[in-house]
Amino acid sequence: MPDVVHQGMPGGDARHPRALDTTDPTAATDHRHLNRQPDSRTPVLEVDNLVVEHRNRRTGEVFRAVDHVSLRISAGESVAVVGESGSGKTTLAMAATGLGTRGDGDIRLLGHSLSAVGRKQLRRLRPEAQVVFQDPHGSLDPRQSVRSGLRELRSLQPERTAWIEDAELLERVRLEPSILDRYPHQLSGGQAQRVCIARALLMRPRLIVADEPTSGLDVSVQADVLALLKQIRANTGAALLMISHDLAVVRSLCDVVHVMYHGRVVESGPCETVFARPEHDYTRELLAAMPGARWRSRR
Numbered sequence: 001m002p003d004v005v006h007q008g009m010p011g012g013d014a015r016h017p018r019a020l021d022t023t024d025p026t027a028a029t030d031h032r033h034l035n036r037q038p039d040s041r042t043p044v045l046e047v048d049n050l051v052v053e054h055r056n057r058r059t060g061e062v063f064r065a066v067d068h069v070s071l072r073i074s075a076g077e078s079v080a081v082v083g084e085s086g087s088g089k090t091t092l093a094m095a096a097t098g099l100g101t102r103g104d105g106d107i108r109l110l111g112h113s114l115s116a117v118g119r120k121q122l123r124r125l126r127p128e129a130q131v132v133f134q135d136p137h138g139s140l141d142p143r144q145s146v147r148s149g150l151r152e153l154r155s156l157q158p159e160r161t162a163w164i165e166d167a168e169l170l171e172r173v174r175l176e177p178s179i180l181d182r183y184p185h186q187l188s189g190g191q192a193q194r195v196c197i198a199r200a201l202l203m204r205p206r207l208i209v210a211d212e213p214t215s216g217l218d219v220s221v222q223a224d225v226l227a228l229l230k231q232i233r234a235n236t237g238a239a240l241l242m243i244s245h246d247l248a249v250v251r252s253l254c255d256v257v258h259v260m261y262h263g264r265v266v267e268s269g270p271c272e273t274v275f276a277r278p279e280h281d282y283t284r285e286l287l288a289a290m291p292g293a294r295w296r297s298r299r
């Protein structure tokens, strides 16, 4: 079994955000925030040789959840990290966005090394990467209506969030304005996840990290939420880091895939290539385990 396989990755070029679809409600009518194109040569996220370990508080035992992982995401690019439960995907995503245990190695968000920036700059940088989690109800404060939750976010970043009114923001995620006065327990899973996506969108992030964003939802609304993420990415030019164990989701949404196994990236490449011609045994196993195994290895 090869140690790590890098299949023809798209050249180190940054991709340009796709053209705006102005017929789409998720498309901005006020395009000011979209003009903040990053220097196209600076990746949105670069992770170099990241190692993250968790210590078991009770036994003191150290477990290496992320083991020398490197990846980069360019503007507008959509990158997936796939692997079975416990392979280290969430730990990687949390470290990469500065939200979880940072670990060793270098993480650069928009070219700024998270370990080198001061607190003030980190506060400015953090909103550039927004995370949408698996459990939307767990992400929302049960004591806050949607409106008061948005108000609180706006108070934390007044300039950044002034570009859009609440009702229009909800329209971008295809929710009625009446949702503003509801509390999380009054929302369905799909509605709650749309609220979470709206909250992320409000910050005009350059990177959206979606950590299993549909796995807690009814099958009937999963496709809608994925379509929404796809549209938002196309319309805002935000890059997407998708954490998933669902290869069908990854295939429908992402350009590049990194396959994680026991904390390591064992295979990387364009989705089309990796799914059509997986090189690593573990990738082949994942593909074979897919319902229908539609992208079963030809080898």
Ligand SMILES: Nc1ncnc2c1ncn2[C@@H]1O[C@H](COP(=O)(O)OP(=O)(O)OP(=O)(O)O)[C@@H](O)[C@H]1O
Pocket: 054, 055, 056, 063, 065, 083, 084, 085, 086, 087, 088, 089, 090, 091, 092, 245
């Ligand atoms: N805070 C923590 N303390 C101790 N161990 C942890 C902690 N967080 C994660 N782990 C362990 O690290 C490993 C990787 O977990 P992680 O959640 O990153 O994997 P994952 O691939 O995202 O899994 P899942 O798909 O189930 O969320 C697991 O064995 C997990 O038990």
